[in-house]
Amino acid sequence: MTTRILTGITTTGTPHLGNYAGAIRPAIVASRQSDADSFYFLADYHALIKCDDPQRIQRSRLEIAATWLAFGLDTDRVTFYRQSDIPEITELTWLLTCVAGKGLLNRAHAYKAAVDKNGENGEDPDAGVTMGLFSYPVLMAADILMFNAHKVPVGRDQIQHVEMARDIAQRFNHLFGQGREFFTLPEAVIEESVATLPGLDGRKMSKSYDNTIPLFGSAKQLKDSIARIVTDSRAPGEPKDPDNSHLFTLYQAFSTPAQQAEFRQQLLEGLAWGEAKQRLFELLEGELGEARERYQHLIEKPSELEDILQAGAAKARRIATPFLQELREAVGLRSFRNELQSTAKAKKKAGKSARFVSFREQDGSFRFRFLAADGEQLLLSRPFTDPKAVGVATQRLATLGADALELRADEGNQFTLWLDGECIADSPDYDDVNARDAAMLRLHTAVATLAGA
Ligand code: TRP
Numbered sequence: 001m002t003t004r005i006l007t008g009i010t011t012t013g014t015p016h017l018g019n020y021a022g023a024i025r026p027a028i029v030a031s032r033q034s035d036a037d038s039f040y041f042l043a044d045y046h047a048l049i050k051c052d053d054p055q056r057i058q059r060s061r062l063e064i065a066a067t068w069l070a071f072g073l074d075t076d077r078v079t080f081y082r083q084s085d086i087p088e089i090t091e092l093t094w095l096l097t098c099v100a101g102k103g104l105l106n107r108a109h110a111y112k113a114a115v116d117k118n119g120e121n122g123e124d125p126d127a128g129v130t131m132g133l134f135s136y137p138v139l140m141a142a143d144i145l146m147f148n149a150h151k152v153p154v155g156r157d158q159i160q161h162v163e164m165a166r167d168i169a170q171r172f173n174h175l176f177g178q179g180r181e182f183f184t185l186p187e188a189v190i191e192e193s194v195a196t197l198p199g200l201d202g203r204k205m206s207k208s209y210d211n212t213i214p215l216f217g218s219a220k221q222l223k224d225s226i227a228r229i230v231t232d233s234r235a236p237g238e239p240k241d242p243d244n245s246h247l248f249t250l251y252q253a254f255s256t257p258a259q260q261a262e263f264r265q266q267l268l269e270g271l272a273w274g275e276a277k278q279r280l281f282e283l284l285e286g287e288l289g290e291a292r293e294r295y296q297h298l299i300e301k302p303s304e305l306e307d308i309l310q311a312g313a314a315k316a317r318r319i320a321t322p323f324l325q326e327l328r329e330a331v332g333l334r335s336f337r338n339e340l341q342s343t344a345k346a347k348k349k350a351g352k353s354a355r356f357v358s359f360r361e362q363d364g365s366f367r368f369r370f371l372a373a374d375g376e377q378l379l380l381s382r383p384f385t386d387p388k389a390v391g392v393a394t395q396r397l398a399t400l401g402a403d404a405l406e407l408r409a410d411e412g413n414q415f416t417l418w419l420d421g422e423c424i425a426d427s428p429d430y431d432d433v434n435a436r437d438a439a440m441l442r443l444h445t446a447v448a449t450l451a452g453a
Pocket of ligand 1: 043046139153155
């Protein structure tokens, strides 16, 4: 069973070393695990909530996309896309908005902080609060639920949003699922070891503190910002305290245990801060130098980036489009064209005939069951990646008819169904060969009734 991991980065700024160590690097590492099915995206709809400067949004999308790729994100393995290229996400946002409690959203930290600040300033509680800010957690829930993510790596400030996504998912499942869990309940994942990289002044590295180390400036810019790291005033030769030095913390975040032990020892022995900064520079340059070149190349060829992201969007929509279709149907947004058919179907069901029932698995694949008139399950298909292929296969079986069915009994007490040389479905495991053969006959009979339907 694969684990679906999903996370997004809001595209309002230029990524810095803290974003890399805290989010991008661990995400790329996680995506390489064999059981990981990763969805990483640029949260550019979220960016619009915080920023009304189009140029800045566009630049940031480009820079963040290039950063992921420069560090070796393998877009064949992961699904990498821009949120705004998936219109299903905004549509799902509306379906979720209609089940999300206003009271739930009133409790969101970002909204509450804005209200509190207005209170302090004697302003109207909602002054300057847009509906975008208020509904931010619903959009984020749509990001996560659209792809049924199991794990959502985020910073601490986002845990509440993931919990809200769970709440909203549960509510939707309960109201419209009819026993089926449309949405997986996501879990927030916090990477303890990397969550807080200190900035130049020792506070959390953050654009709002202006204490960041740029990722892809020139080597000289890297050196200059390292020179600005605040240290204590101990002179060269005096022992330094690594555990109270954020320069050492920064070094730790990018080095092996052996390198760390050596650096610690040298600091204890009185290494000058200037020397220590040079060491940190060399370490970071080693980690970033190559990626910087790839980054520059990508930034200079934005149309290549566009192609990669378009391909990512197409891949994401292969999941989003059919899933949203099911959700629309669940809430009652159905085609009138199928109206007659579905009443006919309902009648048929009442008259009990054999039928195919298709469904979607947790892992995103699609299957069908073939049920006899009395509801007995005769076949369970192998997984299909494309829901259309399920429709094509069941349609063909229905039209082929009973006599053209290719069934193979295996050594055990099961049989399989083959179509065009491919095994597409399995029977249940019967108690013995006689029971199996009887089931094969029942299958023939059931398929025969389809042809006449
Ligand atoms: N709100 C997140 C942040 O600012 C970014 C984000 C948007 C996100 N949608 C998401 C993160 C879905 C995880 C999952 O950090």
